[in-house]
Amino acid sequence: METNNTNNFEPKVVAFVCNWCTYAGADLTGTSRIKYATNVKIIRFPCTGRIDFMLLMKAFANGADGIIISGCHPNDCHYTSGNFHARRRWMIFRNLLDFIGMDVNRIVFSWVSAAEGAKWAEVVNESVDQFRQLGPATSYQKLIKNSEFQEVE
Amino acid sequence: MARIGVFICHCGENISATVDCEKVAKVASEFPGVTVSVDYKYMCSDPGQNMVKEAILEHNLTGVVVSACSPRMHEPTFRNACAEAGLNPFLCEMANIREHCSWVHEKSDATTDKAIDIVRTLVEKVKRNEALAPIYVPITKTAVVIGGGVAGIQASLDIADAGHKVVLVEREPSIGGHMSQLSETFPTLDCSQCILTPRMVDVARHPNITLYTYAEIESVDGSIGNFNVKIRLKSKSLDEKLCTGCGACIQKCPVKKIPSEFEQGLGKRTAIYVPFPQAVPNKPVIDRVNCTYYIKGKCKVCEIVCPTKAIRFDQEDSFVEVQAGALLLATGFDVLKTNFFPEYGYGKYEDVIDGLAFERLASASGPTKGEIRRPSDGEIPKKIVFIACAGSRDPAKGIEYCSKICCMYTAKHAMLYKHKVHEGTPYIFYMDIRATGKMYEEFVRRAIEEDEVKYIRGRVSQVYEKNGKLIVRGVDTLLMGQPVEIEADMVVLATAGIASPGSEELAQKLHVSYDKHKFFSEAHPKLKPVETNTAGIYLAGACQSTKDIPETVAAASGAAAKIAGLFSNDLLKRDPLIAVVKKCAPPLYSSCTGCFMCIPVCPYQAIDKEEIKDRSGNIIKTISHINPGLCQGCGTCVAFCKSKSIDILGYNHDQVCAEVEALLNEW
Numbered sequence: 001m002e003t004n005n006t007n008n009f010e011p012k013v014v015a016f017v018c019n020w021c022t023y024a025g026a027d028l029t030g031t032s033r034i035k036y037a038t039n040v041k042i043i044r045f046p047c048t049g050r051i052d053f054m055l056l057m058k059a060f061a062n063g064a065d066g067i068i069i070s071g072c073h074p075n076d077c078h079y080t081s082g083n084f085h086a087r088r089r090w091m092i093f094r095n096l097l098d099f100i101g102m103d104v105n106r107i108v109f110s111w112v113s114a115a116e117g118a119k120w121a122e123v124v125n126e127s128v129d130q131f132r133q134l135g136p137a138t139s140y141q142k143l144i145k146n147s148e149f150q151e152v153e
Numbered sequence: 154m155a156r157i158g159v160f161i162c163h164c165g166e167n168i169s170a171t172v173d174c175e176k177v178a179k180v181a182s183e184f185p186g187v188t189v190s191v192d193y194k195y196m197c198s199d200p201g202q203n204m205v206k207e208a209i210l211e212h213n214l215t216g217v218v219v220s221a222c223s224p225r226m227h228e229p230t231f232r233n234a235c236a237e238a239g240l241n242p243f244l245c246e247m248a249n250i251r252e253h254c255s256w257v258h259e260k261s262d263a264t265t266d267k268a269i270d271i272v273r274t275l276v277e278k279v280k281r282n283e284a285l286a287p288i289y290v291p292i293t294k295t296a297v298v299i300g301g302g303v304a305g306i307q308a309s310l311d312i313a314d315a316g317h318k319v320v321l322v323e324r325e326p327s328i329g330g331h332m333s334q335l336s337e338t339f340p341t342l343d344c345s346q347c348i349l350t351p352r353m354v355d356v357a358r359h360p361n362i363t364l365y366t367y368a369e370i371e372s373v374d375g376s377i378g379n380f381n382v383k384i385r386l387k388s389k390s391l392d393e394k395l396c397t398g399c400g401a402c403i404q405k406c407p408v409k410k411i412p413s414e415f416e417q418g419l420g421k422r423t424a425i426y427v428p429f430p431q432a433v434p435n436k437p438v439i440d441r442v443n444c445t446y447y448i449k450g451k452c453k454v455c456e457i458v459c460p461t462k463a464i465r466f467d468q469e470d471s472f473v474e475v476q477a478g479a480l481l482l483a484t485g486f487d488v489l490k491t492n493f494f495p496e497y498g499y500g501k502y503e504d505v506i507d508g509l510a511f512e513r514l515a516s517a518s519g520p521t522k523g524e525i526r527r528p529s530d531g532e533i534p535k536k537i538v539f540i541a542c543a544g545s546r547d548p549a550k551g552i553e554y555c556s557k558i559c560c561m562y563t564a565k566h567a568m569l570y571k572h573k574v575h576e577g578t579p580y581i582f583y584m585d586i587r588a589t590g591k592m593y594e595e596f597v598r599r600a601i602e603e604d605e606v607k608y609i610r611g612r613v614s615q616v617y618e619k620n621g622k623l624i625v626r627g628v629d630t631l632l633m634g635q636p637v638e639i640e641a642d643m644v645v646l647a648t649a650g651i652a653s654p655g656s657e658e659l660a661q662k663l664h665v666s667y668d669k670h671k672f673f674s675e676a677h678p679k680l681k682p683v684e685t686n687t688a689g690i691y692l693a694g695a696c697q698s699t700k701d702i703p704e705t706v707a708a709a710s711g712a713a714a715k716i717a718g719l720f721s722n723d724l725l726k727r728d729p730l731i732a733v734v735k736k737c738a739p740p741l742y743s744s745c746t747g748c749f750m751c752i753p754v755c756p757y758q759a760i761d762k763e764e765i766k767d768r769s770g771n772i773i774k775t776i777s778h779i780n781p782g783l784c785q786g787c788g789t790c791v792a793f794c795k796s797k798s799i800d801i802l803g804y805n806h807d808q809v810c811a812e813v814e815a816l817l818n819e820w
Contacts, residue, residue, distance in 0.1 A: 012820050014813065020686060021666075027223045030252025038263040041270055042253055043812050044224075046730070046804055049754075050788025055813060062817035075661050078686065079787035080756040089792070114686070115668050121257070 011065035011131035013040040015124075016055065018048045018083070021072035021113045028117030036121040037128040040068065047071065049082025053093045056107065060140045066106050066131030068123065073111040083111070105130060106137055155186035155280045158214045159272060160205055161250075162196035162221035168251050169194075171260040172268045177220065177250075180269050184276050188212045196221050197230055205231065206238035214240060216279040220248035220272045241284035243729075243803065248275040270816055277815035281808045288731070289724040290782055292378040293478040295320060296716050299370060299659070302330020303702060304483035304694030304709040306352050311713030312481075313361035317720050320475050321356065322384055323366045324655075327432035328353055330485050331695075334415060336515035336523070338702060339565040340596035346431060346518065353433040367438055371472060373480065373663050376757075376785060377689025378725040382475045388468040390425075390439035395463035398435040402455035402464065403427065411443050413520075417510040419528055420520035425455045430518065439464075479689050479716045480663065482673055483709065484656060486695035489544045489552075489648040497543065497616045497646060503529040504623060505616060505644045507543075508562055515569045525573050527643045534577065534642030537570055538625045539563045540613050541583040544649030552649045554670065556699045559647035560587045564597045566645060567606040580607045580639055582627050590703065609637060616644055650699030665690050672698050683712040691715055730803035731784040732791060734763075734777050745776035745798040751790035752777070759783035760790060 017023050023044050029036065045051055048071030056067050069090070077083040087109070094104045108127040112120045159181040163169035174192040182190035189208050195201050196219060205217060217240065219231045224247040232242035250268040258264040294317050298305045301323030309319045321328070333353075335345035356362055371383040406423035413422040415429045422428075424444040425437045445452035446466060456464040488509050492500040499505045504527045506514075517523040527534050541563050545556040560583070567579035586608070588594045600606045611634075613627040622640040629637050652671035660667045665685040666674040673696050676684040683691050691712040694705040719725070736743050742765045752760045763778035777799065779790075788801040800806055 012817060014816060023223075024225060024686075027225060027249075027252040030223070030256035033256055035259065036257050038258050038261070038267050041267060041274070041816050042249075043274070043809065043816065044804075045788065045809070046801065047787040047789065050792055050801065050804060052792045052806075052809075055809060058810060059813050059817065062814055063820065064817055076666060078664060079785060079789065080664060081754075082756070082787045082789045085754055085789050085793070114666055115674065 009132060009135055011039055011128060011134075011136075012063060013066045013068060013124075013128060013131060014059045014064045015040050015042045015068040015070065016045060016048070016051050017042055017069075017112075018071035018078070019044055019046050020078035021076065021111070022070040022120065024114035025112040025116045025120045028114065029120045030117075032117045034118055034121040036124040039128045039131075040124045047077065047079050047082035048086035049077075049079065051086060053089055056093075057140070060102070060106075060137060063141060065134070065137045066108070066127060068108045068110065068127050070110045070112045070120075070123065073113050076113060102140060103134060105134060155216060156188040156212055156214050157184075157186050157216045157218060157276055157279060158205070158208045158212065159184075159187055159190040159218045159220060159276065160196055160201075160208075161190070161192035161272070162201070162219065163192065163194045164196075164221060164251055164255075165194065168221070168255040171255045171258060171264050172250060173265045176265055177268050177272060181220075181272050181276070184273055186280055187276060188214065197227050202230070202234040205234050209235065209238040209240045215244065216282060217245040218248055218272060218275045218279055219245065220250050220268070220275070222251040223247070223249045223253070243285040244279065244282050246275045246279045246282065248272045270820060273819065274812045274815045277811040278808045281805070281811055283802065285729045285802055288727045288729050288781055290378050290727060292720060292722065292725050293380075293476045294318065294720045295475065295477045296479045296481060296720075297322060297380070297382050297475055297477040298481045298483060300330070300483035300485055300694075300696065301325075301328030301356075301364075301366070302483060302485045302694065303332040303349060303352075304485065304696075304705045305330070305481070306349075306356055307706050307709035308481050308483060308693050308713040308716075309356055309362050310352065310359065311710050312716055313359045315713070315717040315720070317361065317717065319362045320382075320384075320477065321362055321364050322368050322370060323364070324369050325428060326367050326389070326426075326438045327428050327434070328356060328364070328366060329429070329431075329433065331509070332702060333429065333431070334417070334509060334512055334516070336512045336517070336519070337565065337569060339561045340590070340592040342565070342568070344517070346516075350431045350433075353431070357433045364434070365473070366434060370659060370662060377719075377727075378478050380477045380480060380689065382477055382480070384473050384475060386471045386473060388470050389436075390441070390465055390468050391436065392463045392465050392468075393434070393436055395461045396436045397461055398437075399460065400427075400437075401458045401460065403437055405454050405458045407452065407454060408443055408445055411440065416513050416520050417507070419510055419513050479691065479719055481691045481693060481712055481716065482659070482663070482665065482685070482696050483693045484653045484659065484696040486650045486699050487653050489651050493550065493648070494543060494646065496614065497540065497644065498618070498623070499646055502616070502618055502623060502644075503527075504534075504642065505646065507646050507648045508559065508566065511566050511645045515566070515573070523573070525570055525577075532642070533574055536578050536580065536639065536641045537567075537643045537645060538613075538623075538639055538641040539567055539579065539581045539645045539647065540625075541581060541647045543646035545647075546584060552651070552670070554698070555587065556647075556650040557587070558650060558699055558701045561590070561593055561596070561701065563645075563647045564588075564600040564606070568600050568604045571604040571606065578607065580609060580625075580641070582609050582611060582613050582625075584610070584612065590701065611637065650695065653696060656696065663687065663690055672696065683708055683715055689719070728786075729781075730786045730801065731781055732779050732786065732788060732799050732801045734779055735798050735800060740773075742774065743776045743798055744796050746796050747775050747777070748795060749777060750793050750795065751799060754789050754793050756787065756789070757783045757785055759785075
């Protein structure tokens with residue numbers, strides 16, 4: 001694990017979550033008024049199976065310091081098997097990440113159900129701590145030029 | 154040119170207490186493409202919705218972002234408002250700055266900045282939203298009700314009375330559930346079977362209800378409006394059409410000492426049996442585990458005595474497939490068993506029983522014909538100690554919740570005992586008395602004041618046997634924690650209500666969510682109490698959480714009304730957020746290369762192959778084709794597509810990429 005001791009560093013974390021479990025779980029965190037770090041911002045997907053892992057590279061290219069992917073627990077997928085596909089893709093993708101020299105600790109893969117509001121707060125806080133230790137992620141950003149997608153007028 | 158309207162809600166103070174809503178509105182007004190940006194105290198109120206509608210008309214908006222609560226809460230509200238103002242509802246998005254921001258962070262600049270980022274993300278998304286039209290699918294107007302307890306019975310009758318077909322599936326040989334085991338019901342003390350059994354008969358007779366007992370759900374596929382349910386009919390070793398239910402086989406069956414499940418093991422039954430005399434259908438099944446013929450290969454007494462020759466030893470499980478528009482889960486609960494309570498000697502001493510067993514002792518149709526006698530020696534107990542919260546509200550045992558029914562049935566048990574054994578003394582150890590229903594508190598007062606039930610507030614630490622008595626050691630917390638020791642003849646544990654065995658497997662077959670105690674989860678704890686998160690699958694009764702009979706019946710009728718409501722339309726409107734294969738002009742027609750990776754990953758078998766032909770009918774190429782009726786919009790195929798030829802409406806590539814950029818670029 002790379003370490004970086006910039007204490008004031010606040011990582012930018014993008015969470016890719018599924019609509020049915022983790023998004024609802026994060027809603028429950030809110031309804032239960034459990035506090036967590038402001039560093040994490042959520043993007044909603046129908047299912048973790050929808051998450052094209054190139055989007056993770058895109059997030060790193062755009063300045064993310066860490067990523068959380070979270071969906072339904074195994075066997076609980078709203079669409080039966082999307083989370084299994086996501087998990088399998090992740091197992092392969094993390095090898096690729098490792099190979100190209102990205103720290104795999106910058107991505108947290110977890111399951112948070114719609115009933116686990118407290119767990120979502122834990123996942124966020126632990127991940128933010130982990131990413132804070134790792135420091136800013138700049139290596140991949142430097143390789144990429146931004147804005148391959150044009151502004152819609 | 155995009156003209157987006159941004160509407161920031163204060164939600165009273167729920168958002169504005171930690172987020173500077175005015176600042177969010179001001180910053181958002183400067184986002185590219187935003188025409189109007191305002192904040193208001195209650196966006197979901199009528200005046201709030203009118204603000205949205207008026208802005209759409211006044212500024213001719215091309216998209217709306219309502220920045221308020223979770224889309225799971227109010228997305229339909231605002232999409233409808235947009236539609237009323239003439240804007241396609243799918244051009245409206247919600248930015249969740251309440252559950253995901255104001256409620257989870259303290260008041261600070263960082264919280265306001267996060268809200269701004271969330272709004273920016275959704276503005277960029279909505280710019281790329283497309284106007285979509287809902288999909289309409291036909292509805293099969295048949296409901297499958299799973300579980301034939303009081304919830305399933307009530308719901309089946311309600312749906313059938315509304316004029317729709319019902320298939321009721323029960324895994325035991327008879328419908329009736331736990332309610333048929335109860336002696337009398339609180340708070341009126343009327344006989345449970347007297348209320349229930351006529352309803353059971355109604356179910357069997359109703360022309361709109363098909364009843365499958367001794368049957369289980371094998372598999373379910375399809376979706377709301379059009380489920381395909383495969384039901385396994387377990388072999389009853391009986392031709393039901395020939396059987397008249399005369400009972401000759403039951404009388405002659407030589408295996409007579411099997412503990413009866415219905416009697417909670419206090420009574421015995423034969424190997425060919427009906428669970429209880431009022432069973433519906435009143436036709437026996439053979440318990441193959443205990444039948445001599447299946448063990449030793451000979452006996453067949455039942456076959457010999459059967460006047461209609463209805464016994465079928467070689468019968469195998471069979472299957473039926475049912476097309477249904479809606480499913481109702483009414484699988485009920487169970488009470489905690491086994492040696493979960495070594496300190497109370499449950500399972501060790503015969504006279505330590507659970508509440509359901511006491512119901513059988515107190516029931517006029519029970520093994521003692523309604524006399525309270527101890528299981529060990531048949532003596533009438535002089536002192537009974539009832540222990541409430543045995544397992545419930547006990548995090549150490551893994552059950553934090555209150556089982557809700559025990560306070561009341563324990564009071565009822567103590568009363569019934571006192572009514573039947575006048576000289577007896579009932580004691581109840583309790584933590585709190587929760588009597589919150591109509592006439593419930595009065596009922597408990599009656600137990601204390603008229604029937605002199607001795608309530609002791611405190612927990613029991615141990616129950617052990619000494620000289621033929623059960624010594625109950627506890628503490629009276631109202632007497633400064635003074636230890637109490639009672640020599641009891643019998644101990645009744647109000648054991649926790651738990652999810653019915655098999656709930657988890659069933660939930661997985663149906664893709665409905667369940668909580669950590671394996672109770673099925675409702676779609677919304679307040680506003681959608683009888684729906685699951687899976688469209689078209691509903692809930693009723695104690696399979697959701699332990700409930701008493703009035704609540705169960707209310708929930709069942711509620712769910713039945715929901716299903717009847719669904720069936721009142723011929724077509725079902727569905728969100729069009731589904732995957733599509735991108736088409737383009739000739740000569741390629743589509744960037745799809747025909748690798749068909751998408752076909753095996755689709756959980757709904759919604760993808761097949763489509764041939765593209767030229768004018769003379771020659772096949773140019775074969776590409777994937779997505780059936781819009783089957784696609785549920787998970788998007789797994791989108792992530793798998795190597796040529797990026799499949800996209801999903803509402804979460805398309807441009808939208809999610811723009812979201813990632815918008816979220817990070819200004820951060």
